[in-house]
Amino acid sequence: MSVYTAQSQKFEGWAEICSSSYLVREASLQQFEKFSMAALKALLDTQNLLRAQITNFTFNLGFSGKFYHTGTEEEDEGDDCLLGSVDEFWWFPHMWSHMQPHLFHNESSLVEQMILNKKFALEHGIPTDMGYAVAPHHSGVYPVHVQLYEAWKKVWNIKITSTEEYPHLKPARYRRGFIHKNIMVLPRQTCGLFTHTIFYKEYPGGPKELDKSIQGGELFFTVILNPISIFMTHLSNYGNDRLGLYTFVNLANFVKSWTNLRLQTLPPVQLAHKYFELFPDQKDPLWQNPCDDKRHRDIWSKEKTCDRLPKFLVIGPQKTGTTALYLFLVMHPSILSNSPSPKTFEEVQFFNRNNYHRGIDWYMDFFPVPSNVTTDFLFEKSANYFHSEEAPKRAASLVPKAKIITILIDPSDRAYSWYQHQRSHEDPAALKFSFYEVISAGPHAPSELRALQKRCLVPGWYASHIERWLVYFPPCQLLIIDGQQLRTDPATVMDDVQKFLGVSPHYNYSEALTFDSHKGFWCQLLEEGKTKCLGKSKGRKYPPMDSDDISVKLLSRSQCGTLKAAAQTGSASAILAETGAAETKIALRENETSSSM
Numbered sequence: 001m002s003v004y005t006a007q008s009q010k011f012e013g014w015a016e017i018c019s020s021s022y023l024v025r026e027a028s029l030q031q032f033e034k035f036s037m038a039a040l041k042a043l044l045d046t047q048n049l050l051r052a053q054i055t056n057f058t059f060n061l062g063f064s065g066k067f068y069h070t071g072t073e074e075e076d077e078g079d080d081c082l083l084g085s086v087d088e089f090w091w092f093p094h095m096w097s098h099m100q101p102h103l104f105h106n107e108s109s110l111v112e113q114m115i116l117n118k119k120f121a122l123e124h125g126i127p128t129d130m131g132y133a134v135a136p137h138h139s140g141v142y143p144v145h146v147q148l149y150e151a152w153k154k155v156w157n158i159k160i161t162s163t164e165e166y167p168h169l170k171p172a173r174y175r176r177g178f179i180h181k182n183i184m185v186l187p188r189q190t191c192g193l194f195t196h197t198i199f200y201k202e203y204p205g206g207p208k209e210l211d212k213s214i215q216g217g218e219l220f221f222t223v224i225l226n227p228i229s230i231f232m233t234h235l236s237n238y239g240n241d242r243l244g245l246y247t248f249v250n251l252a253n254f255v256k257s258w259t260n261l262r263l264q265t266l267p268p269v270q271l272a273h274k275y276f277e278l279f280p281d282q283k284d285p286l287w288q289n290p291c292d293d294k295r296h297r298d299i300w301s302k303e304k305t306c307d308r309l310p311k312f313l314v315i316g317p318q319k320t321g322t323t324a325l326y327l328f329l330v331m332h333p334s335i336l337s338n339s340p341s342p343k344t345f346e347e348v349q350f351f352n353r354n355n356y357h358r359g360i361d362w363y364m365d366f367f368p369v370p371s372n373v374t375t376d377f378l379f380e381k382s383a384n385y386f387h388s389e390e391a392p393k394r395a396a397s398l399v400p401k402a403k404i405i406t407i408l409i410d411p412s413d414r415a416y417s418w419y420q421h422q423r424s425h426e427d428p429a430a431l432k433f434s435f436y437e438v439i440s441a442g443p444h445a446p447s448e449l450r451a452l453q454k455r456c457l458v459p460g461w462y463a464s465h466i467e468r469w470l471v472y473f474p475p476c477q478l479l480i481i482d483g484q485q486l487r488t489d490p491a492t493v494m495d496d497v498q499k500f501l502g503v504s505p506h507y508n509y510s511e512a513l514t515f516d517s518h519k520g521f522w523c524q525l526l527e528e529g530k531t532k533c534l535g536k537s538k539g540r541k542y543p544p545m546d547s548d549d550i551s552v553k554l555l556s557r558s559q560c561g562t563l564k565a566a567a568q569t570g571s572a573s574a575i576l577a578e579t580g581a582a583e584t585k586i587a588l589r590e591n592e593t594s595s596s597m
């Protein structure tokens, strides 16, 4: 990529802008009947004038074939002229009838619509291989309507689209791109020429506002601040009094006169690759709740609901008693969990790894539709969330009000339990190496041993993981459960959990749980004194780890490098105090006080 140094010629105080600037303009030909020969001439004039400033500048025109030849005689003639000049432009498909894709729940209906538009393109010599499409009103692009993405790929082999909606409409400079289902979504900027037809004299606030925007105002800054700008406006803005021509030609002139930026244009596929070369950190999307933003709600399918999202998450870490907590939680009449995953059983494992890229429809499908949105509490337990780098940020974006529950036990016990778990699943490395070898392995140990060591110890770095969750969630939304207490006195823990969640009715766990001496753990009490306990894989029988064992001492030291001093001792209270999560308990107590007042 060539890099151009831009120095302001007249605005003193600007230093250098070390980026090249790519400019792509689209004009959306949404309804052929609105187009006339005069507009076509204006469009070609604009394109030629812009080419003097931007080599190969080419308008990218959208089409919805259903409107072809449905206008007056003059307009139908305009359609034919435009199609006679098909090679002068780039082209992208809208929907066949300009319908909003999120209104189609059925992917095959979307496919049918797109096939009609594609037939139209083929019949009229419109190129079908640009890889770019735009959805009317941003519908289906973000919030993602997965049916649109699938249909676009099937019919058009779409690789790129653009929207003003991610993460939400304003301000333009905060818009980002993302890649979903191999479709690159680029942020689209706003040029100030609105969807409805406007004339220079009728520009909102008066023509001077448009001139200001071009001459060092918002539009100028949009080009300056965004290395890649994509604008879209209606074709009618090139007809009428040629407002499109006026705006873009003056903008290009102003940029040329007052900066050293050199504007360039690129076809969509190259443009998208350039974009993600410049902004690689934007590739991964960050999903939000579609109902939290009015504009998003308006383009979110009525057949989908935002109620199928959890009100709280049990985040782990593994081997601390998360399954016991899960069992106890689902005994509560108002607490509902997700349906099981064929691969990961009761855990959905959405926020931590690649399932996240399946999108929120996939996630929500795991949850029931609550019968009472206020009193029902949906939740999800995935024990790997605790130590995941991504999970806190992703969870805070989608379910910012969710409460977070973690359970801590002595990290040495956790590591040992995890090691035994791996052995019982016949992990070759765990079978080959003793626990002592696993935790004492040095930098030159075999890679399989090092990998096992990492998986064994990293989740035990409690303080740093909790600190990361606290970056994204306030302490009052976090509850830390003492796993030892959960094991010995679950009813008291469950009372605390109920208060923390604010769930009702109050469920009496003292009556509902019983200690099963055969299992050696607390279990659900069923009718006729029967019990429902966790399976053999929870509460395993294995030789105890002697507390004087050298492994324990070593383990405490091995965790020192990354843990704060108090957290290394492994006691939940020390960690609470050290991480600030103690505030959670304090907040909880305050809540208790206020609710009892």
Ligand SMILES: Nc1ncnc2c1ncn2[C@@H]1O[C@H](COP(=O)(O)OS(=O)(=O)O)[C@@H](OP(=O)(O)O)[C@H]1O
Residues within 6 Å of the ligand: 317, 318, 319, 320, 321, 322, 323, 324, 383, 417, 418, 420, 421, 486, 487, 521, 522, 523, 534, 537, 538, 539, 540
């Ligand atoms: N009521 C009850 N029943 C059975 N097991 C109980 C219970 N309460 C706590 N525990 C402890 O939970 C440990 C398993 O933790 P997890 O469920 O978090 O493990 S996992 O990460 O889901 O695999 C499990 O660890 P192991 O003893 O090593 O099997 C138990 O010690």
